[in-house]
Structures are given as structure tokens and as C-alpha cells.
Amino acid sequence: MNTIGVGLIGTGYMGKCHALAWNAVTPVFGDALRPRLVHLAEVSPELAAQKADEFGFAKATGDWRVLIADPDVAVVSITTPNQFHAEMAIAALEAGKHVWCEKPMAVSLADAERMAAAAQRSGTVAALGYNYIQNPAIRQIGALIAEGAIGVVNHVRLEMDEDFMADPAAQFYWKSQASSGYGALDDFGVHPLSLLTVLLGRVERVCATMAKPYPTRPTPGGGQRPVETWDIANVMLEIEGGISGILALNRAAWGRKGRLALQLFGSGGTIVYDQERMNEFSIYRADESTGTQGFTNVLMGPAHEPYQHFVPAPGHGLGFNDLKVIEAHEVLAAIAGRPARIIDFVGGLQIEQAVHAMAHSHHSGEWVTL
Numbered sequence: 001m002n003t004i005g006v007g008l009i010g011t012g013y014m015g016k017c018h019a020l021a022w023n024a025v026t027p028v029f030g031d032a033l034r035p036r037l038v039h040l041a042e043v044s045p046e047l048a049a050q051k052a053d054e055f056g057f058a059k060a061t062g063d064w065r066v067l068i069a070d071p072d073v074a075v076v077s078i079t080t081p082n083q084f085h086a087e088m089a090i091a092a093l094e095a096g097k098h099v100w101c102e103k104p105m106a107v108s109l110a111d112a113e114r115m116a117a118a119a120q121r122s123g124t125v126a127a128l129g130y131n132y133i134q135n136p137a138i139r140q141i142g143a144l145i146a147e148g149a150i151g152v153v154n155h156v157r158l159e160m161d162e163d164f165m166a167d168p169a170a171q172f173y174w175k176s177q178a179s180s181g182y183g184a185l186d187d188f189g190v191h192p193l194s195l196l197t198v199l200l201g202r203v204e205r206v207c208a209t210m211a212k213p214y215p216t217r218p219t220p221g222g223g224q225r226p227v228e229t230w231d232i233a234n235v236m237l238e239i240e241g242g243i244s245g246i247l248a249l250n251r252a253a254w255g256r257k258g259r260l261a262l263q264l265f266g267s268g269g270t271i272v273y274d275q276e277r278m279n280e281f282s283i284y285r286a287d288e289s290t291g292t293q294g295f296t297n298v299l300m301g302p303a304h305e306p307y308q309h310f311v312p313a314p315g316h317g318l319g320f321n322d323l324k325v326i327e328a329h330e331v332l333a334a335i336a337g338r339p340a341r342i343i344d345f346v347g348g349l350q351i352e353q354a355v356h357a358m359a360h361s362h363h364s365g366e367w368v369t370l
């Protein structure tokens, strides 16, 4: 089996997910290029050495530029905070590396444009961490839409809610800073927009408002600091094909732990999905006989690609980290020149354009056409 050298920058929440995925992808899928865990970068040489040992990487550095200059590294995972994505991704692409970069693509539209241009110049694979599009349930929903199982889709409702910012006593941190982006809009909004990208198509017009439930947050020194990001956003959408949509985002929604909910309404039925129940979806078909008409709950199993690579038994369920393993497999497929289900930097730029149009709409109070 051919191998490929992997570099990982950042080892927090997502860094660990990428490390797990690179470790698991060959045992799970078997047919992929086998990743060799070559080099890991963190903010200090000590942390890098500790994490390289834990995650199984051969070399460690406190300087990510050293990792990018390493000729043994062919693909770079970028899992650092948002404000570093552009500089790191562009440097990696200019060094001829493939890139797997976490979402959101960048903080500013100008940076996202520079990243997309660098990806086009490099000709290497530049994939974004839109893991939810990899869920077998989302793939199945896409297939059902394409075969007309709910007729012509005319309305979509998207929600993304979590409660990690719900506590007013939660401390000010990098996601409270404007340098990380707008807040819920780009931190969260890009995920439902990634589902729209694979299921329905492009967003054409938007009208948005954002809100700050807590205008200040405590600092470690015991003071209060003004919050620079918006934890709530509400957006009306017009999507290609004349589909109307609603997008509701909240990072301060007590009780919601990982809600990424989707309701698709069509001329012949409805499909309902929620990432908090990521191994199932429901479908209502208008052509069912009235005596048994109602939502049918569909549990994921080996019939739903690529579930069968993880477990042969239906209904046993995949988890969040499995989506990252599938994503790693798709990145490797793209590198090998095979068709791959990824949102690359050029596709990702369209998502960024939608997000910035929403922020513009919030400030102008008007609809914005993309």
C-alpha cells in the first residue's frame, strides 16, 4: 500500500479528531493511501513533543513553518483557531502540499479569496473540515431528494444550536474576540450552509440579524470584557431553484448540545434530520395511503454508504469522530485523483461569501444579493 506523509498543526479539540481520523482511516477503509504521521506542530516545542508522543507523530516542532518545510510532509491538517487558517493554508499550498483545513475557511472574505486563489494555483487538494456532509444519513437524504422522494423541494429550515456560550459566567476566550470572526454566523452557520451546498445548491439572497445575549463576559483577572462576537443569528434565505429558507443559529442555547437540524419540505413530502440523533432521519410521503400516513423513521445501517466500513450491523450507530474518518478518506481519495465528496477552497469560498453577505445584511438592515 502506498503511503503519504501527514503534518498536523494544532492539537486541541479538532487536532485530536484529525489525529484519530488519520490513525483510523486505513483500518476502516483499507483502500486508501496509508497515512504516515510525520510531523506535528504546536505553540511550544514541549506541547508539540507531548502531543506527538500521544498521537503517534514521529517529529514535533513549536514552529509550524518548520513542519510545512518538511519534505516528508505531503498533506497538512490545519486545526488551529480561525485567524491562523489563511496564513498557514496559503504557506502549505505554496509549498506544494495538500491541505485539510478546519472550518470556517478564514475570518475575512479577502483571506478566503486569497486561499481559494492559492489552491487554484497549487493544483493540490485543498479541503475544508465540513464533516457533517459525510454523515451516511445526509448522503441518503441527498439521494432521496435527487430521486424526487419528496417531490420538488420548496422550503428548508436549518437550525444549529449548542450551549457552550449559554452560561453568562462563561469566560471571555478566543471565540468572544472579533479576530475569530462574527460569532455564530461563521462559527456555526457554515455547517448548515455546507449541508445546503451538497443537498440543494447555492444561496442567492440573504437577510440577517445577529444578537449578543451577554454583552460582557468575565476575564481570568476577575473583571468584565465587552464581547466582540454575536452568539445568535437569524437569517432568511433565497436558494437557487426558488427554494425559500430559514437559518437560525445560537451558541447560547441551554440544553442544545449539538443540534444541527434540517427540515426539507417538498411538493410530495418532508424530510427531518437532527445531528443530535445523527444515525436516523424521518421521511413523510404524501403518496402513502391515508390509513398509515405519518413520518417513517429510518435508522442507518450497512445499506447507507459508507456505514458498512465501520460496523456490519444496522442500527448500531456511528459517532462524530467517524465522520472525521470518512472525511479523511475523502481527502485521500481526492489526493489519489478519485471522485471525492469534499468541499474544497473554491466551493468553500461560496459559503464564505454567503456568511459575509449575512453580516453585511445585519449591518445594513437590507436584503443582500450574492
Ligand SMILES: NC(=O)c1ccc[n+]([C@@H]2O[C@H](COP(=O)([O-])OP(=O)(O)OC[C@H]3O[C@@H](n4cnc5c(N)ncnc54)[C@H](O)[C@@H]3O)[C@@H](O)[C@H]2O)c1
Binding pocket: 009, 010, 011, 012, 013, 014, 015, 041, 042, 043, 064, 079, 080, 081, 082, 084, 102, 103, 104, 129, 130, 131, 187
Ligand atoms: N469541524 C467541526 O465540527 C469543528 C468543531 C470545532 C472546531 N472546529 C474548528 O477547528 C479549529 C480549532 O478549533 P478547536 O476547537 O480545536 O480549538 P482548540 O482551542 O481546542 O485548539 C486549537 C489548537 O491550536 C493550537 N495553536 C494555536 N496557535 C497555534 C500556532 N500558531 N501553531 C500551532 N498550534 C497552534 C492551540 O495551542 C490549540 O491546541 C477552529 O477553526 C474551529 O472553528 C471545527
